Amino acid sequence: MPHKCVKCGKIYPDSSSEILEGCEQCGGRKFLYVASESRRRKIPERIPPAEPKSETKEETGGAEGVAEDLYNSVESIRIVSPGTYELNIEKLAQSGETVVGFGKGGSYGVDLLSMMKSKKKKRERK
């Protein structure tokens, strides 16, 4: 599974030595799986499922870390404005990765960054 540097977004193929030694581009030492998380995650078993609703899916984030080729690919989720989203179902069905795109002008970074934050919090807790 490919990995992405959390700091600069550079993507490395599976089992690259940089993942153990640090990113060659920025020296970052944190990498995320960018393909499917299924091998680690399980569908939460929940009876009853009344739980805090603040969980954020890892793949939806990636603000500062999105590599350039991701910007150019068709996004699976488009943020039209904060709270308004367009979803490309077929794209979501295909790729192992969720690519999030901004609305015109890219002025809605705040929303995406908040996704990123809660994601980091979640990881650090582990």
Added chain:
Amino acid sequence: MSIFIQTRNRVSKFLQAFFRKKRTRIGIYGPPNAGKTTLANRIARDWTGEEMGQVSEIPHETRRASRKSDITISGSNGSSITIDIVDTPGVTTKIDYMEFLEYGVTRDEAVVRAREATEGVAEAMHWLREDIDGVIYMLDSTEDPFMQVNIMMIGIIESRNLPVIIAANKIDLPAATPQRIRSAFPQHPVIPISCLEGKNVEDLYEKMVNHFR
């Protein structure tokens, strides 16, 4: 770390294959408010005595997939299947926080809810790609079955060769026209039901036992 986890999971997969039969995961998919959670609860209640999730008239109440394992459903001829039921967030192509405002949700809450619902759709599609062996596609019989999202989802499910049963829900309502669902998807079994009243759910169980085996 990643290599370790991968190896560990590979080993556990291997052990699973040896010691346990593969789980059959049945996902309940469909547009928001079709009655997916109502059905998941009914199945869980009928066969295990427990509930699964929160039913609501507000769309996108279910924003994370949830699962109930090891449900054994028996058919009339004595055969049975043991499955995991996965209740999923409703799949749509557009989510707007404005649609929550009419239910008395504040603007801030609505924006958060919209974001969570969006993530929920991504999650539902993630499980469809990775870990679902059969689908109950849930439709509200009072709604137009030809909505773009339904055509797309059925197409995606077909392209993955997953067995699918279409549940034409809410037949207790006078406006219900399950026959329109039949003519929209003649290639799949369509079971008209009312999850609320429990009407025809026996037919659905019978179909599940035969179709998801």
